[in-house]
Amino acid sequence: MAGALEQNVFKETAEGSGKSGSVGVRWPWVLGTTCQVFHQFVRRESEIASSLVLERSLNRVQLLGRVGQDPVMRQVEGKNPVTIFSLATNEMWRSGESEAYQMGDVSQKTTWHRISVFRPGLRDVAYQYVKKGSRIYVEGKVDYGEYTDKNNVRRQATTIIADNIIFLSDQTKEKA
Secondary structure (H helix, E strand, O other): OHHHHHHHHHHHHHHOOOOOOOHHHHOHHHHHHHHHHHHHHOOEEOOOOOOEEOOOOOOOEEEEEEEOOOOEEEOOOOOOOEEEEEEEEEEEEEEOOOOOOOOOEEEEEEEEEEEEEOOHHHHHHHHHHOOOOOEEEEEEEEEEEEEEOOOOOEEEEEEEEEEEEEEOOOHHHHHO
């Protein structure tokens, strides 16, 4: 179905209608770009192999905040070790009727994120240098999982799997 739709879009834009603004006549490069985007992000059926090609997706997180606890390294038998720590991010806003930024009370919400580092080099650096109170930038992806606690109750956990950490401050220098 998507292949037929793509052919119709191609045919209509390539032939042009002679009207001003016709994509096929005025901006031929738009057609190529449109088809590339169409191929990359839309589910389509391949005419050659009749196989289903899935659309691309994105799972990226960028966090900038302060570390809430010194990292802990854990390892379960038969699995790679992981460094885990918490990161606090703050959201601030002014409340009130007026749109002027000087008016209204300032409100703040702190959100805590569980950060897990599996990548071998980064895992060791994070364990050694990330400290409580440090200001860091973390890039990674969101992971939702389940586990069973001590009381045999199934629980859900949201974790950020870090693949990059940038150290923005040293806690000891800030205190001086």
